Amino acid sequence: MSAVPASTVLHPVSKRRKRKDVIMRASLAAATALALVPLVLVLWYVAGRGIGAWSWHFFSTDPTGSFLGDPGGIRSAIVGTIMMVALATVISVPIGIGVALYLTEYGKESWFAKAVRYFVDVMTGVPSIVFGLFIYIVLILGGFGGGGYAGWKGSIALALLMLPVVTRSAEVVLLLVPQTLRESALALGSPRWRLIAKVVLPTALPGLVTGSLLAVARAAGETAPLLFTAAIVNGTSFNLGQRMNSLPVQIFTDVGQAQDRLVARAWGAALTLVILVLLLTLIARYMSRRSRLT
Amino acid sequence: MAASATTVSRSGDHPGLRGSPLSRLPDRALRIALTVLAAGILALIAFFFIRLYVEARPAFTKFGVLGFTFDNNWDVSRNVFGALPLVVGTLITSAVALIIGVPVAIAAALFVTELCPTRARGPLTVMLDLLAAVPSVVYGLWGVFVLIPKLKPAEQWVTDTLHFIPFIGGAAVAGPNYFIGGLILAIMILPIVSAITREVMATVPSDHKEAALALGATRWEMIRTAFLPYSRAGITGAAMLGLGRAIGETIAVTLVIGNAPQIGKHLFDQGYTLAAVIANEFGEAANNPVHRAALIAAGLVLFVLTLLVNAAARAFVVRGQHGDRAAAEPTGVAVA
Numbered sequence: 001m002s003a004v005p006a007s008t009v010l011h012p013v014s015k016r017r018k019r020k021d022v023i024m025r026a027s028l029a030a031a032t033a034l035a036l037v038p039l040v041l042v043l044w045y046v047a048g049r050g051i052g053a054w055s056w057h058f059f060s061t062d063p064t065g066s067f068l069g070d071p072g073g074i075r076s077a078i079v080g081t082i083m084m085v086a087l088a089t090v091i092s093v094p095i096g097i098g099v100a101l102y103l104t105e106y107g108k109e110s111w112f113a114k115a116v117r118y119f120v121d122v123m124t125g126v127p128s129i130v131f132g133l134f135i136y137i138v139l140i141l142g143g144f145g146g147g148g149y150a151g152w153k154g155s156i157a158l159a160l161l162m163l164p165v166v167t168r169s170a171e172v173v174l175l176l177v178p179q180t181l182r183e184s185a186l187a188l189g190s191p192r193w194r195l196i197a198k199v200v201l202p203t204a205l206p207g208l209v210t211g212s213l214l215a216v217a218r219a220a221g222e223t224a225p226l227l228f229t230a231a232i233v234n235g236t237s238f239n240l241g242q243r244m245n246s247l248p249v250q251i252f253t254d255v256g257q258a259q260d261r262l263v264a265r266a267w268g269a270a271l272t273l274v275i276l277v278l279l280l281t282l283i284a285r286y287m288s289r290r291s292r293l294t
Numbered sequence: 295m296a297a298s299a300t301t302v303s304r305s306g307d308h309p310g311l312r313g314s315p316l317s318r319l320p321d322r323a324l325r326i327a328l329t330v331l332a333a334g335i336l337a338l339i340a341f342f343f344i345r346l347y348v349e350a351r352p353a354f355t356k357f358g359v360l361g362f363t364f365d366n367n368w369d370v371s372r373n374v375f376g377a378l379p380l381v382v383g384t385l386i387t388s389a390v391a392l393i394i395g396v397p398v399a400i401a402a403a404l405f406v407t408e409l410c411p412t413r414a415r416g417p418l419t420v421m422l423d424l425l426a427a428v429p430s431v432v433y434g435l436w437g438v439f440v441l442i443p444k445l446k447p448a449e450q451w452v453t454d455t456l457h458f459i460p461f462i463g464g465a466a467v468a469g470p471n472y473f474i475g476g477l478i479l480a481i482m483i484l485p486i487v488s489a490i491t492r493e494v495m496a497t498v499p500s501d502h503k504e505a506a507l508a509l510g511a512t513r514w515e516m517i518r519t520a521f522l523p524y525s526r527a528g529i530t531g532a533a534m535l536g537l538g539r540a541i542g543e544t545i546a547v548t549l550v551i552g553n554a555p556q557i558g559k560h561l562f563d564q565g566y567t568l569a570a571v572i573a574n575e576f577g578e579a580a581n582n583p584v585h586r587a588a589l590i591a592a593g594l595v596l597f598v599l600t601l602l603v604n605a606a607a608r609a610f611v612v613r614g615q616h617g618d619r620a621a622a623e624p625t626g627v628a629v630a
Binding site: 021103112121160256266 | 318320321323324325327328329331332333334335336338339342345346349397398399401402404405406409410418420421422423424425427428429430431432433434435436438439440481484488510512513514515517535538541542543544545549569572573576577589590593596597600601603604605608
């Protein structure tokens with residue numbers, strides 16, 4: 001770094017201090033390695049035990065509900081997860097981005113915007129099972145739409161969970177859109193809605209997609225809010241108006257039964273779920289890296 | 295930034311540039327729509343709180359708020375619901391998670407931001423964040439079939455060796471127990487705590503670091519004297535956000551805690567947590583109004599606890615970011 005060796009200006013660092021430095025640096029490195037051990041172990045076991053459960057039969061049949069005979073596969077769980085998460089995305093992404101637009105384009109630092117921002121953060125901290133309870137109370141106890149468990153009710157619970165993630169990440173990205181870009185569009189006489197639609201949103205698009213994908217990944221892995229909103233069902237269920245199966249809930253119930261064949265199915269389903277979630281996360285990361293804003 | 299924003303809107307209102315009233319209609323509509331959307335969030339949370347409270351009230355009136363929260367008796371068959379074993383279980387597992395998870399998370403954040411080679415920084419960051427991408431239920435599955443059996447001999451050795459220490463020593467190890475629950479929680483809060491710690495540390499001015507190094511400090515001394523004091527508030531906030539997560543985390547804990555509504559006397563005893571009891575018993579409680587109300591009350595206690603912890607955490611993190619970066623709070627992309 002410097003042309004003059006440090007020792008010519010300063011006292012040499014004492015042996016004791018040098019030793020402490022090396023020890024501390026080594027232990028920080030060791031702690032980092034330690035932090036990564038569980039990731040490696042989890043992926044190792046899920047891959048090892050999951051792949052053994054995979055077969056054509058595994059992906060092409062539905063759970064039968066049989067404990068002794070053939071337990072069936074996870075087709076309805078995959079379909080249920082995709083359908084419920086898709087509906088949750090359709091609900092939460094426009095609302096989340098809309099709220100973020102309000103915060104960045106209109107509310108800014110007003111007390112109302114600050115309150116909204118604060119409560120969006122509050123929502124981030126709400127445990128997912130509490131969202132499940134809430135939807136149960138409002139949509140099932142309340143007898144809404146038939147009063148039973150249904151896929152779309154699960155979607156709404158997931159949407160509540162995704163909403164704060166989408167909003168906060170969208171706000172961060174929208175704030176990165178250069179202020180000069182906004183100013184030049186307004187100076188050219190563009191109305192604000194056109195500025196938002198033609199300049200702000202397109203510029204921020206990759207970042208918005210990133211945030212939404214991370215929310216999708218999070219929702220896809222959630223079990224708790226689905227337990228008593230969409231429940232679990234054996235056999236085929238491709239209808240959002242009916243009870244619906246999902247990968248996380250399928251894994252949860254199979255673990256609870258602790259029967260060899262059901263446990264094998266749980267590992268297979270876990271591998272499927274992990275691949276799905278990791279793919280979404282990595283795509284999101286890739287997109288955020290390609291975005292010109294960040 | 296705020297100043298330039300006002301100039302913009304003012305020039306937009308300049309009479310010479312104003313469009314016809316008709317062309318300004320969509321503008322007003324958009325503004326109103328977005329404001330309504332934002333107000334909807336506040337309404338939703340108010341509604342949320344009220345509905346939970348109303349449904350939980352039968353339990354509170356029957357047992358009293360304090361009676362419900364601090365009575366050590368959760369017995370479904372006798373229709374008696376005191377949540378103390380659950381509260382204690384939640385606190386013990388969260389404490390274990392913080393004791394194990396936070397130091398490792400901070401160390402990892404320090405290593406990644408300051409010590410590791412620049413080339414390794416990106417991949418290491420991604421891997422740390424990927425810990426957060428593994429679904430809760432998968433950690434639970436792994437906990438049940440790998441962690442519990444593999445760790446049991448080690449736990450038995452610890453409890454035999456440290457038999458003189460109350461709470462840790464001298465018990466027979468139950469397969470599922472507080473410690474396993476806390477350990478899994480530690481893994482699950484690690485990525486959030488380290489991500490936020492990293493963000494807070496990124497705000498340490500390089501002047502401070504350079505000044506420390508110029509005074510002849512070693513790397514570690516630089517970290518201790520320039521980094522840690524500067525980011526203390528932020529790190530505290532990060533740890534508390536981790537605590538908020540640990541309190542509310544449900545499925546993984548449900549699978550490895552044992553689900554016994556008792557106050558365990560040892561770290562390796564079975565227990566229960568607020569979140570786990572809801573996940574486990576809610577399905578069967580649908581036909582028993584008192585049981586259902588008790589579980590919703592447990593949810594309300596959980597909600598209020600996480601609210602308090604998160605509010606405190608936010609205050610610390612915002613303070614820890616020292617003004618200029620406070621606008622970009624770290625609850626967005628990094629946490630997700």
